[in-house]
Structures are given as structure tokens and as C-alpha cells.
Amino acid sequence: MKIIYSFNTNGGKIFPGKFYKRMAELSVRSAKRCGYPIELYADLWGIEFFKQLKFPFDSYHLIEPEKYGVNFSYWNFGKLLTYSIQNEPFLHVDFDTYFHEGFRIPESGDIITEMLREYTFVRAFRDVAILDTNVLPEKLICSGLVGGYNTNIWKELFSRAEEICMKPIPVPEKAMAYLVGVEEFNLSQIAQFLKLKVVELDHNKFDHWQGENKEKNYGQVINELYNINCK
Numbered sequence: 001m002k003i004i005y006s007f008n009t010n011g012g013k014i015f016p017g018k019f020y021k022r023m024a025e026l027s028v029r030s031a032k033r034c035g036y037p038i039e040l041y042a043d044l045w046g047i048e049f050f051k052q053l054k055f056p057f058d059s060y061h062l063i064e065p066e067k068y069g070v071n072f073s074y075w076n077f078g079k080l081l082t083y084s085i086q087n088e089p090f091l092h093v094d095f096d097t098y099f100h101e102g103f104r105i106p107e108s109g110d111i112i113t114e115m116l117r118e119y120t121f122v123r124a125f126r127d128v129a130i131l132d133t134n135v136l137p138e139k140l141i142c143s144g145l146v147g148g149y150n151t152n153i154w155k156e157l158f159s160r161a162e163e164i165c166m167k168p169i170p171v172p173e174k175a176m177a178y179l180v181g182v183e184e185f186n187l188s189q190i191a192q193f194l195k196l197k198v199v200e201l202d203h204n205k206f207d208h209w210q211g212e213n214k215e216k217n218y219g220q221v222i223n224e225l226y227n228i229n230c231k
Helices: 018-032 044-053 077-084 122-127 152-164 172-194 214-229
Strands: 002-007 038-042 059-062 090-093 097-099 111-113 145-148 198-200 206-208
Touching (some): 002 018, 002 044, 018 097, 044 059, 077 152
Parallel strands (some): 002 038, 002 090, 038 059, 111 198
Antiparallel strands (some): 090 145, 111 145
16 A cells, blocks of 8 residues: 655646745645655646655556546546556545644555545536436545555546546536535445445544635644644
8 A cells, every 4th residue: 555646737837825825835845754655746837846855656657637638617527537557555645634633544445545524516417427326425535545455446537537627617616515515425326336445544543624614614723733844
């Protein structure tokens, strides 16, 4: 099992600012202490950026989302591509994740997730659904931290997502709903259809600082943890 991160600069156009870099370093260093191999999947500019920062990744892997000609409004396409090329068990995590001492990844599970959660925006999800949506997933598989021991499902998810992400987002003001739909809703449909074993992580062993305005909402705690762990 390994922990992987991904980053897509959209052809060298998007780079993180000072606070994001601090949060990302805190995340990677806390993951490194857990004892798993830590890998980065990024485009050429992303790899160079993180190499200059000297984060403790064990390896770097090139992904090229721009070659697929997808609509970049689906900014999570790089994550979907990263999932699809894995041939061994993995846990993909976002850079706004902090791991506490004693964090362990479960030793079984087709899919391992941060949590199973309730959801809305069913109409948007139907627009990007892979399968017949007459039967809806009971809950969504959250993709903030996600992976597992069954690597084949991610290839299936990507093959369908590639088609969807070629098209513009139908209702731009609800873009996040479509992003969640193409990733979490479709994964949840696949898991339910195939009767896969889905295992949740121990919520007490990590923090995931989700949402917007991270510096405003979590800046103090992140800076304190950074000073303790990364100085």
C-alpha cells in the first residue's frame, strides 16, 4: 500500500501560493511519518515545482492530462487519470490532509474512503452518470482520501469520465456538483452495482481541511502544526 498525491498545473498556468505550499508540506511530511511510500503524480511543471520545494516524496510520476483534450473546468480529471494508472493498492489524498501519529490504512477493502456521506444535486449527477440512474447510490464515497486494493475499478471509472469531461459543464454555476458527480457519484454507482466492499478510514487519525477560505478557517491551526512539524 502507498499514499499518493496528484497535482495538475493546467500546462504551467496554475501554481499554489504561500499558504497552500505550507499546508501541502505539512500534509506530505505527516504522511511520510506513517511509514508508507509517498508518491507524487503531476504534469511536468508540477513535478519541477515540488522538486524545488524538496518535499520528501519517494518518487515522482509524470501525468499529462492536457493530452486528452478535456474541458479543464473538470479540474479533478488529473486525479481520475492518476487513479486509473495505478496497478497496486493505493490511497490518494488531497494536500489539505494532515495525518496524526498512528494513522494506518485498513488491510482490506475494494475501496477505502475518508467517509460515506449524504448528498444532494441529484439532477447534476444524473447528467454525468455512467449507469442507469433509476437506482441511486445510498451514499457517496468521498474522494478527499480514497483508494483501495481493487485497482480495476479506477480504470473503468476513468474510461467513462474521459467521455464526460470532453463536454462543457451544462450549468456553470453548479460546477462543483458536476465535478463531484463525475468522480464520487459514478464511483459510488460502480461500487453499488458490483457490490464492492467499501471501508472507511479512522476519522480520529487524520484531519481534512475541506472547503473554501482555508487560510481564514484553518490558518491558525495549520501554521501552528507547521511550526511544530516542518521547521
